[in-house]
Amino acid sequence: MFGLANPTKFMRFSGILLPYLIITTLGLFGWGLYMVFTAPEDYLQGPLSRILYVHAPSAYLAQAAYVFMALANFTGYIWRHPLADMAAKNAAPIGATFALLTIITGMLWGKPAWGTWWVWDARLTSVFILFIMYLGYIAIWQVIEDQVKAARVATIVAAVGLINIPIIKFSVEWWNTLHQPASLTTSGSAIHPSMLTALLIMFAAFTFLFTSLLFISIRTEINRRRARAMEMRILQQNIAQTNLSTRAAINNQEPD
């Protein structure tokens, strides 16, 4: 795993893997959406239950991306692996998008199901905080120009935000919330197998989408850093050349 921390090795490895990842993602989405729209409707919610096939995977991905981001930051901080910080930095916009989609899809389900777009209950509020944490994290990378310093500050923010993840998970058990408790647990599922299959395929599709987008983003980041390093080298060469010519010109003008 750490062998891939070398950017050149990662570029080679991801270049081979990426087409397969994209094909698998598209295949899983096609299969998943077919299963979603052919799965039976919930007897109480009717067609509204189809919203949950994208809401639940979005929510899972928003949290999983944050955990991944924090772990990548720790790896970068402790072992100084060049790719770890890049992975963390690029996981944030993807996670933030899915956190926003979780909130929006939840609101659109909540209005007809609960009669309200939004309530400040523990689950909804903690997911909103997660979204804000993502925005803060992205802002750090944008504001701090020195990438090493930015990575250090980002690690602290990621660590602070990590406390929110178990709060999101257990909020429905610790407090009285409008949001229902988890339907999928280690002890079993409260979902009928005909619906569960579609949901699990959508979970897999979202996971593969995240991996594909993250790989493309890391490759972009490596190219960006390589281009920046080349520009800096060219700039240094130009400055050195200018200095030489100026010195030569001064020497020529000096009186004997």
Add this chain to the structure above:
Amino acid sequence: MEFLSLTEFTHYVTAVYTLVTIGVLGLTGYILINSQKQRARLRRLQANKAINK
């Protein structure tokens, strides 16, 4: 649960799938455009370096 008609329920489902599609395609598009920009930038610099040699 509010008593809504089947059509109203379907409107909410359509809105969700439209927004998720826009969100996912928007994010993918942004990442791909950025990727192409950086690749082009790197290639241009490498080409310039080769010419200058």
